[in-house]
Structures are given as structure tokens and as C-alpha cells.
Amino acid sequence: MNASRRIMPFPLRTLSSPLRCGAAALISAVALGAASQALAQEDPIKVGILHSLSGTMAISESTLKDTVEMLIAQQNEQGGLLGRQLEAVVVDPASNWPLFAERARELLEQHQVDVVFGNWTSVSRKAVLPVFEELNGLLFYPVQYEGEESSENVFYTGAAPNQQAIPAVDYLINEMGIERFALLGTDYVYPRTTNRILEAYLKEEHGVADDDIMINYTPFGHSDWQNIVAEVRRFGSEGKPTAVVSTINGDANVPFYRELGNQGVDAGDIPVIAFSVGEQELTGVDTAPLVGHLAAWNYFMSVDTDANYDFIDAWIEWTGDEEAVTNDPMEAHYIGFNMWAEAVRKAGTTDPDAIKDAIIGVVVPNLSGSYAAMMPNHHITKPVLIGEIQDNGQFDIVWQTPSTVAGDAWSDYLPGSRDLMADWQAPMRCGNFNVATGRCGGSTAAEEAEAALAE
């Protein structure tokens, strides 16, 4: 009975101290040189890192944490920002969505970080969004996503559907003559939305018939693909060139590709173009049977530029792993970090409101030889690359957009968002401006629904 009394006195303000120690040790390890040491006397700029280091998402997210730490170390070697050192504040949301919100609050409220790099899954971003808006934080989100969002406090450095999915099917149709599409995805919001956009796009822009589109959703971690692959095989044997557009997530991919190979479906017959399979996902796969299958990204490790080779070398050195791979979300963080740094220099402060104004229009080089610009809708410009899987687990770039594509927060192919646009510049400052009604806040769907209700 005494226990309750013993439990209650929480160390109220000490939750953060082990973190701070860890981060400080890390920084001091990398911050070399007398000059930077002198500078380190000032209050450092705090950079929050909100990536899962444990749980199911740790596979993907922990490398992103390392990436940001590497970028911070590099920045510090160059003397930091505004004459101040950068300090990483790492927290672990443990692949638990409510915990993401809690940790975001911890970063912004307890640690008072100036900017946060983080999140992978859409649901985790949705979970932290209210926190960032409430506490006016800045979040750089590095992963391709379903769009349909534009927050004043979030910068989307990954691809929107028009920067990945739509160019990819254009490639399939124009370059490969594909006429039938099997849209396979894991049952969550990104595949659902992407497939809805693609379905509308294929029908409206390319006149693809209903019969020529097959849509199938599977649960997370689905491992028995026999039936679905057999169905795809039948779907593909109706006489028209067929491709699979895969938004299958993470772990389910390995058994999927294995089953494809074993049922004798190779890239020559029915190519698979994936939006969620990158170099990192391929590290667990014997890629020999997969050669020729495709992926659409905005960056591949095999990009042939010096900037990319420098990045890869730095990464290998940072991780100490000769086999370490780089991938698209890492590049997104690279771009996001440099954009933020540039905006801080431009604004001369780390104040979120100043950064929000300063960052729009900032242009930094990406790793594939072109430039990324921050658009008023908080999305960036990206080239779209199509790669074919090689037997060494890398992608060979077979096609790319002639110029960069600007990310579109609101898809033109969804009825609810067709009329929406985002512009966070003055005077509009709106994430969902309706061009039809000329008002900030929502689509005409509202009026339609009201009309429907009135009936």
C-alpha cells in the first residue's frame, strides 16, 4: 500500500537528461577543431530527430536518424549555422503512433528544438500534425506519401503522388506499351489513395477500361501470395501487355517477389513497378530473379553524379559499413536539411515563423544533378526516375523526367481535392484554398453534401 506513495513522485523535469547527455556526447565526438569548439560555447541550435529506433519501423527509420546525425556533423564541421553549433536531440517513438505525438510534444515543449526531422509512416505524421500546429514547430517529412495534405508547419520533402505514381504509369504506357494494370497494395492510406488517383488518371487520361484495371489489397506483412500472383498471372494472360503497380509495403515484398519468380512471372512478361521498394528493402532479397522489375523514385543509389558519390562515401564512412546503402528518403532528408540550413542563413534566425517565410523559394542541389526548390505549398521539386532492379540489389535508371516535377499537395484526380491548392505565402497563407469558391478551407464537397443533406 505504500507503493502508490513511492511511485507518485516522478522526476518531473528529468525525463530529458539522459537524452541530452547522449546527444551531447555524440556532438562532442564529431565536433572537431578549435574554432568550432569556441563556437560551441554559445547555445547550440537544437535539431530534433523523430524516427523510430525500435519496433517494426526501426528497419526503415533508424537509418534516417543516422542520416540526419551525419548531416548535422557535416554542418558542424563547416562551422555550424549562424555561428552556432547544431545539436541533435534524438527521441524514440518506438513505432507506436500515439507515442509519436507524445515524443513530438516532448521535443517541442521540453527540449525546445528549433526544427524536427522525422516520421516515416503517414499515420505517424497524422499523429504529430496537431502537435506541430499547436506548438508551432517545423517538421521535415522525408518519405513519399499519398498527398492530400499541406500543413503550415510541415515540409514535405518526399514525393507526392504526381512525383512518383503518375510519371511511373506514364512510363509504363508510353515506353512499355502496357495496357492492363494490376494495382496491388497493402491496405492502408497511401496505397488506397495512390491507387484511387491512378485509377482515375488511367481512365481519364488514357482511356483504360474498367476491365483492364485490377485492384487488390492485402494486410501488412502478408506472406502468402500464391492466390494473388496466380490471379495476376491470369489477368496478364488475356492477351494485353500487363504490368503490376505495386504499393506493397515493406516486409510483404519479399514473399511477393519470391512467389512471382516461382510462378514464372518475370519482368519480361509482367513487369512490376513498385513505389515502396528501394535499395534498403532489397537488402533482404535475393534479387537475381527480380532483374528487370521496376521502381519509381526520385533518387537511386546508382545515380551517376559526383554529389551522389560523395554522399555515398560519407555515408559509408559514417556508418562504418562497406555494404551500407543509400535510398530516396535519405536524399529527401539531405535536401530538407540543406533547405532548412539555407533558410536559417537567409532569415538569420531559427525562429519558425521566419523560417516558414524564408524557406519558400529556397533552391538547393539534389543528389541526382538537378535542383530542388521549396514550393509555396511546402512540397519540393523533384526529378522522377524509373529504375530496373539489378542482380546486385541496385537499380539501373532506365528513364527519367526531362525536368523536375513540382509536388502537388492536392491531386487533380480526386473529386474532393480537385479544386484545392496550397500556398503558404502571404497573403494567401492557406493549405486548402478552394479556387472554385475562392475561400480558404475545404472543397466544394461541403456544399454538395449540404445540398445532399437538405434533400
Next chain:
Amino acid sequence: MSILRSLASRDRVFDFLVPVESPVDVRHGPILYLEDVTVSFDGFKAINDLNLTIDDGELRCIIGPNGAGKTTMMDIITGKTRPDSGQVWFGSRHDLLTLNEPEIASLGIGRKFQKPTVFEALTVFENLELAMAADKRILPTLTARINGEIRDRIDEMLDVIGLKALHGRPAGILSHGQKQWLEIGMLLMQRPRLLLVDEPVAGMTEQEMERTAELLTGLAGKQSVVVVEHDMGFVRSIARKVTVLHQGSVLAEGSMDQVSSDPRVVEVYLGAEAEEEAV
């Protein structure tokens, strides 16, 4: 011990000895009636064409070697096991095969298990309280309060079973014999018309056994009692009528002397026991 004496001399009538108004119809003879009951497990016939009749107020001992089907028979009577065929009637009105355990229990059949089963985490007092005849539906149970009358009845029973001093202790700390007594006490608190008592004296001292014998014989007449027992001495001390079960059916029936002189019983029962002891 003196209490038991007084019990035996019947100069005082305890509440629990007054038969409850039971809906059981015994006007037409037996209180328990089993006919052609058969049950098999995986092809093994545990009970085979068993016919048994217990009269109202009778004290019957059932003996038989291991595996004769004694416990299974009790399982069938109390609704725990359903027979493959046959009929089981309680009085002439209640077909026990259509009822479940609590229903059978509330009709007035109480059972003591072979292995003494009491609620070890509850106190002796609470064990008796739960057993006591009462409205055993959920809401009445939730709102039940212990009043003076209940306390008196439980105190009486504590006296009878000799556990007064231990009434506040968890039943789990009782000795084996004490647990047996507690269970018998719980049985009596239910005020049953028919008591099925499975090996009541296992693990008891000579003295305790004597007390048990007195208690059981004291019950006879007003309540029907069926005792399954291994201990021949004990059976002899209480038995008026004995039924010998073998391979799931009745082998012999009669007084202890009749039965023990039956050559088939001697062969089957003693032979089996001798074998058992050899193990």
C-alpha cells in the same frame, strides 16, 4: 466430539438437518433412479448398463476396484458427464439428463469430490457462506449481506466440523482432513436431499474417521447419502446396504456381510485390490 454426541443423541435439531422443502417427488419410491446408463470414453465403457436405485433417506455405500466407474457415475448424476444412453431420474419428476450442474445442485443434490475441493483463497467462514443455501443469482449475490442469522448458521456448522478456531484462516492452509471436513460442511450448508460423498475419509486419522462415520450415519433417514469409499473398515462401520460396482455395472448388492461373502466380489474386488497393492 461432544457436539457429535449430541448430534447423534438427537436432543437438539440443527437447522441443516431439517430437510429443505424440495420439489423432489419421492412419493413413488426412490429418490435416485439410474436405468441402463452407459458411457464410453474412446471406446472404453466406463459405465456399462448401470442400474441403481437409492431410496429416500437411505445411506448407501458404493465400493469397487479402481476403474469400476464410481466417480464417473457421480459425474453423471451431477450433470458433469452426459451418458451415451440410459436414464437418470431424481425423484419421479426430474430428469437429471436435461439439467446442468447448478440446476442439479439447486434441486438438492450435493457432492463432495474425491480430492477435497475447497476454495483455498477464501477463509473457512467464507467457504461456508458461499455454500449456504441462498438465492444464488447474480444481483442477489452482489447485494448479499451477512446478517446475524447467517452468522449463526455458519457458526453452528463451524462447531459441527470442528473448525471454529480456524474460521478466519484461508482454507488453503488447512490439513487434508480438515479440508475434507470443510467440504462436508459446505455440502451440509446446501441442505441437500441427496449427498454424494466421494471418498470422505481419505487422508484422515482414525479419530477423524470415526467422527465422519458418526456424522454420515446421523444424516441418514432425513437425507439420502451415497458414499463411495475404498476404506473397507470405514464402509463396514457405516454401511447398511452396499453396492459393488465392477466394470461399470452392478456386480452385487446387499448388506456388507452378504456382499463380502459373494464369491464373485471376493474374486473381482479383492483380487484387484491385491493387484493394486502389489504395484
Next chain:
Amino acid sequence: MDSSRLWLLRPFGERSTLIFLGVLLAAMTLVTLLHVAVPPGHPLYVSAYTVNLFGKYLSYALLAVAVDLVWGYLGILSLGHGAFFALGGYAMGMYLMRQIGDRGVYGHPVLPDFMVFLNWDSLPWYWYGFDMAWFAFLMVLLVPGALALVFGFLAFRSRVTGVYLSIITQALTFALMLAFFRNEMGFGGNNGLTDFREILGFNLRSSETRLGLFLATGVALALGYVLCRAIVTSKLGRVCVATRDAEARTRFLGYRVERFQLFVFTVSAMLAGLAGALYVPQVGIINPSEFSPLFSIEIVLWVALGGRATLYGAVIGAILVNYAKTVFTGAMPDAWLFALGGLFVLVTVFLPKGVAGLLALRLRRRRDADGSFSGKEASA
């Protein structure tokens, strides 16, 4: 003697209720004072973040109490209580979603955002009524209660017990998780429900509301505790313990065991639902991962660590483990699973009575040393 049961000898602590309520009240007052009266920046200041955190712990504690009621007293190891928690959470989440009104990104007055962009043209029937607080709050209790009633009716009627019951409760929550992941279900799929704005007209993004939610959770915990306490100290509670320890014996005494089990199971499910409903507005999101069997097993660990069959033990366990989780996942993310796993092993093997057991042992020793044995009757 069956040693495994002996540690459950005295499930009903004596003065624990008053002490527990006292400590809870004191803690709530202290946190409120430190949050409101102490200026930010002061070392004693409790930030809104911390208040929020405590609120979350308290809702977990209520959940643990609910689990302890069925596991500790009824002996049913439910590996699916997360399902009731999540259902309560979803009911609350649906209410909060409807409260957003036309402030969603699409500005639709009725449909939540996820329905707009997944092209639902009208609100599914099961979303009706959730715009009204009284209805939603009723559903918070009724939905988990109804599920428990149906599930329990089937399970207890056919006497599914022990391990079998544990495993089908796990199947239940797993099936629900898969179902809620499906976007066709109309509960937002993997993204779940989020972006809540206000509750009963209070802005969810203000620290006053958060303090209010924390206090409300504390009150709910106190009420839930008192209710459970009333149940377990009644004769019905003793029947539960009897059922836990000797189900057949209880049946032969004339108790319809399955009805008692059903009653307590349903009450417990409703409490779990209430806990979920209080949890959701505080963390700001509900998604199907709350249904994961892993979470349900974790709840059982809280109870085991705190001390099974002692209600205050369940509270202690929930708060301890979750506090440790907060600290560990922050400081040493890799070590967290080692610590959690190690806890499971150590508690079950070496500390079967949990923290509460240690305390009780201490008390008993002192009492035994005094030579006075408390032969208190159960009628107290």
C-alpha cells in the same frame, strides 16, 4: 498443497481503498497545483506535456484495473482486453471526429477527411449519433460491453476456459485489428482517427483542457477502482474467487458460474472501454494498432508486475511499466525490449505476487511478529 494458488490467499486487502484514493487525490492535487500555480521555468513546474503523460498513465491504470478484475479475481486471462480499450477509444474518436465539423481540410460538414478522399458519399449508418456527446459516451460503455456480452456468452456457456479462452480472446482482438485495418470498414484504416479539435466545446489543443482530461481520468480511475472494489468485496466477488480456484466446486454449490463470469467480464470490458475513451483525447489518435495482441499481453504484464488480485497493484504496475517505458525508450531505445522482456520473465518466475505482494509480505511479517493474527471476517 497447491503452492501456485497460495499466493492468492488473501485477495482482499483491508485499508487499501482509502489509502489508494487518498494517494490518488493527493497526486492529482499536487500535479494541478504545480502546473497551475508554479511559473514555467521553475524547477517544480509541471509542464502540459507531463500532465498529459500522467493522464495517459492514469487511463492505462484504469485499463489495468479492468484486466485485474477478470484475471486476478475471476481467473480469466484475457489476452484481448486491448480490444475493449480500443473500441471505447474508437467510440470516443468517432465523437471527436464529428466534432471537427467543417474544419477538416476538405471542409466537409459531415464526412471526416478520410472519407472524403476515399470517396465515401455518405456517412455509414454506424457513424450516426456520434455527433451527440451523450450518445457517444454511452457507446463508449455499450460497444465494448456488448461485444464482451456476446463473446462471453458464447465462450462461458460452452465452458471455454483457461488457455483456450486466452487464445480465443487473442484471436478476437487479432481479428478486430485486421478488420479495423481495412479501409472499407469506415474507421480510417491504418491512419485511424486523428486531428481532433475539441471535446464538449473545449479546445483539445489548450493546456487547460488537457489538465481537465487528466483530472477526469483520475476521477474515472477512482470511480472504477471503487466499483471494482465493491464487486470484489461482495459475496459476488467471493464467488468469483471461488470460480477462479475451483470452478466445478462452485457449480456444484449451485452457482451458475457462466453467468457470474459473463457479468464480471462485461463490467471489466466496459471499464476498459472507458479507459480507452479517456486515453484517445489525450494522445490525439486512435488506430488499429491498439488492437494488437502484443498490447493486450503487455497489459497483463502491468497487472502481473503490480500484483495480481490486488486492485492497487494493477494501478502500480501500469504506472511503473509505462513510466519505465517513457524513460527507457528515450534513453536507450535498444534496451527497452530487453528490459520489458526481462521484466516478464523475472516477475513471473521470481515475483509471482508482484510489487503488491512484496508489500503485503512485509506487512504480514510485521503483523506476525506482533503475534497478533487478524482473524477478521469477510463481512467487514
Next chain:
Amino acid sequence: MRYPPMLGPATAGARAGTDAAEDERTSHSRGSWLLALALSLALVLGLSITTPAAAQDSTPDDDAAAMTLLEALDVDSFPTKGEAIDAIVHSDDSRARDWLQALLDGRLQRAGDGRFVVVLDNTGRDWPVQDALSGEPLGQMSRRELDRIGINNALRNQLRSAIAVVDLYAADVGLRRASAERLLGEVDSDLAGPLAEVIEEEPDARVRERLVQALAIYRLEQGELQAIDDLRGSLHPRVRVALARAASGTVESRAANGDDPIVADAAREALNSIEQMLKLNRAAETLYFGLSLGSVLVLAAIGLAITFGVMGVINMAHGELIMLGAYTTWAMQQLLPGQPGLALILAIPAGFLVAALAGIAIERGVIQFLKGRPLETLLATFGISLILQQLVRTGISPLNRTVITPEWMSGSIAVNDALSLTLNRMYVLGFALVVFAVLMLIMRRTRLGLEVRAVTQNRAMARSMGIRATRVDIMTFALGSGVAGLAGVALSQLTNVGPNLGQNYIIDSFMVVVFGGVGNLWGTLVAGLSLGVINQVLEPWAGAVMAKIIVLVFIILFIQKRPRGLFPQKGRAAEG
């Protein structure tokens, strides 16, 4: 313009020859012109295959010309590359086949100094290369210095088709079969003539049959009624497509006879009988899928059936023991690089051992203290499962590991044209049955099995009869765990080898054991296989997620109906 899809626009392109836009698309599709080119290559290389020495003598290679040929490949446009490939095919160079192969494999690259090289091994940062012209080794080159001649799927198909036609003349029957397979539905007027001759001379019946069908599809397209006789009964999808097209009569301009009602009717009739057979095949396929999924479930659950059913221990770490087996397979493949098959076979005993040892450690370390408290073994072993997972995450890697499928387990065997059974799953199915049989033998025929059954039924009695119950516990647990390890070895061939592997199977395993009836190995077998089949039958109809949910709900309801599973252990109900 509309074209018969299998022939693609390319056919028309070749025929029309003038449409520039079509030419652009031509190179991206399987085209018959390509077959013609390949035929000419075949004439050259085919000769060189049959008489290599003579071929080499007769075509002296010209390095300068070769350089021009290769340089033509080093362009950005894939259509242009297609033409360059065409040029190489046409050249008489004896190295052409090697280049095409290297190009196909993505190993033909251009060094900074303009030389063309063939990369021998493209893993790591520096790659060993050899000169494409001379074949001399050039040592290691950094990938920064090298530019790959990229190809895409269209070119890959073009290359494969070219090589396929060559292989039609190959000595090896396997190659001829593969190439005949490829020609189905791709025959046009240019190829029809030569093909007829090839059919005459083809000694292998299967190749001949295939080629006859290939030709018949072409003939059917020409409106020839008799062609249908050659196609009748074939289940090949391309035959079906050709017949469907003929039956619908929608093929315009194919020939005046295309809409000939007689042909259409005959095609429809042939098609109907094919559809009937396809239905049967689909049923057989679904059954196979179900059995194969079931075998996975059985493998995963059978170890649990032993520890749970026999010992009453609810081992939540069972999934992690499976994971250990899978990681053992990976480790064996790391130890024996280049011999994935051998490593896999060795992994069977190794996986068993590793998991069994882990099982013993768990039994001794934890479970022995929890005798008779089944629900608490559940909690403790759940803790162990968390620890094991995290151990793998920190000790090895949080990422999935690559386990290679050996050659002999890849692909499928074709029962007929519509039904082929994937080999890896067939091996797993067989493996599951063998494991089951061996376990049954152990339980029924060995001393251990006897002792295990004795201890299960009456611990005290068994002990008094001189059975060392503790030892039996250890052995039983080790056996159950070892079998989990075996399941892991098998699963490594089907799914991810990663820290979460076990978690994905633990719930399913419990469902199987509970459904089958605890303590009954037959029950586990029947339950596993039937749940697998139910799942796969439901899946096309309800979708993967709903199928799973339905199966779970079914199990829940089933347990209500029969609380002790399919095959309950009968007996006098235990008391108390």
C-alpha cells in the same frame, strides 16, 4: 489501327514499314521482325554452335567494326539501342552472342577511356572487369569510372527472343523447348515458312507439339478452320487468347474468313471445353495453394503442439525459435558461399540443433520454475520472445537477411499448360509431411515417446516407475523447439528472414493447435491443412484480409462449439 495484342503493334509496323510513330514503338515490343533478325543471327551462331571451330575460322573478327557496333549501343535512346542490337545480330562477329548476353545481364559497360568492358562481378565498390573485345582481364575498376550500357525490359525481351530463336536450332532439348515456348503466339508470315520446316525435322515430341501449336495460332489468325484441331485441348493462355479472338470474330482485317461463322463456332466450341478444363485446374490449383499454406501452418504449429499439447507449456517464444531456425539457414549460407543448396540441407540439422538448444535453455532457465502454471509460462515466454527478437536486432541486424533459394528449389513444375506447382512450396509441403511422420514415429515407437506419453498422463506415476520426468521435460521441450527450428529453415525459403518472422506465425500456430485439439498431433495436421485450404478457397472470393478474419471468427465459433478442438482428448473429466 488495332492489332492483335500478342503480336503487338510491331507486326503491323513491320508490315506497314512506313509509319514513323509505329517505328518508334516497334523497338519496345516483341516484334516479328526481331524474330527474322534473330533467325539470321541463328544462321550465323547456329552454325557456330554446331561447328564452333569452323565458324570461328570462317568469320575473322574485325575489332574496328566491332567497336563501331558497340559504340552504337552507347546512346541514351532505347529505340536506337534496339537498332544497334539489331546491327550486332546482323554482324558476323563470333563475339556477338557474348556481348548480347553481357548486355542482357547488365555487365556490358564502358570505361572512362572509351573501352568497352565486361564486368565480372558487380558487387561492392570496385569491380573486376575484362575487355569486351579482346577478353583480356583488366583488373579492378571503380564504379565511378564505368558507365553501364543500360537496357530496359523491351530490350531485354528483344535480346531474349533473339537468343530463343537461336536456341531453336540448339542441340540441347531444354533450350529448344524453352524457345518453342516463347514462339507461341509470336509467329507471323515471315516465320511461318521456316517453322514448318523446323517442325518436320524436330525429333523431340514436346518441342514439336509446341511448335505445331505456335504455327496453328498463326494459321487460325489466317482463318484456317483446321488449325483449331491442333489447338483443341491446349490449356496454354496464348492458345486461349487466340481462340477467344477467333470466337468473338472481332479480329478485323485478319482475313476475310476472320468473321467466318464456322471458324468462330468451332473456336467457341474448342474454347468451351478448354474453359471447363481450366475450371478443374483452378480448383486443383486452389487446393494446392491451400495445402501448401496448410503445410506452412502445420510446420509452424507442430512444435507447439508438442510443447503445448504434451507439456502444457504455452510457449510464446515459439515464433522466435522458428526465427532462429531461419537465421541458422542464413548463417549456413554465409558459411558456405556459393553453395546455397548444400547450406540449406545442412541447415536442417543445424536449425534443429540451434533451436533445440535454445529450447533447453528456456526450459531450464524459466519454464521448470513454472510447473503447473500454464498461463504464467505464457507471460514468461512472451518476455523471452521479446528478448530474442531484440537480440537478433542488435546482434545481427534489424534488416531482413537474404536467404538464397537454391536452383533446384526455384521455379515450378508444369502439370499442364495452365497448372504449374511451385517447387519451393512443394518441397515445403513434402518436408512438413516428413517432419510430421518422423514425429509420429518418435512419439509412437521410441522410448522417449513412451516416456513422454507416460509423463503427460500421470506425472507422479511415471516418476514412481523410474521415469525421470525432468529429463523427459527437457527432451520434449527440446524436440518441440527443434521442430520449430525446422519450420524456420523451411520458412526461410518462403518469406522474410528478419526479427519479426516469428511474430507473424505465433498466433496462427496457436490457432492451429487449439483448432486441432491440444495434445493431438493428428489434430494439428488436419487443422493446419484444413485451415490452409479454407483460407485459400475464401481468399479469391473475400480478399486476403477478410479471408483471414473469417478464418479467425470461424475458429472462435468452433471453439465455442467444441471447446477441446477437432480431436479432443477424451476421458473422465479431470476434477476440481
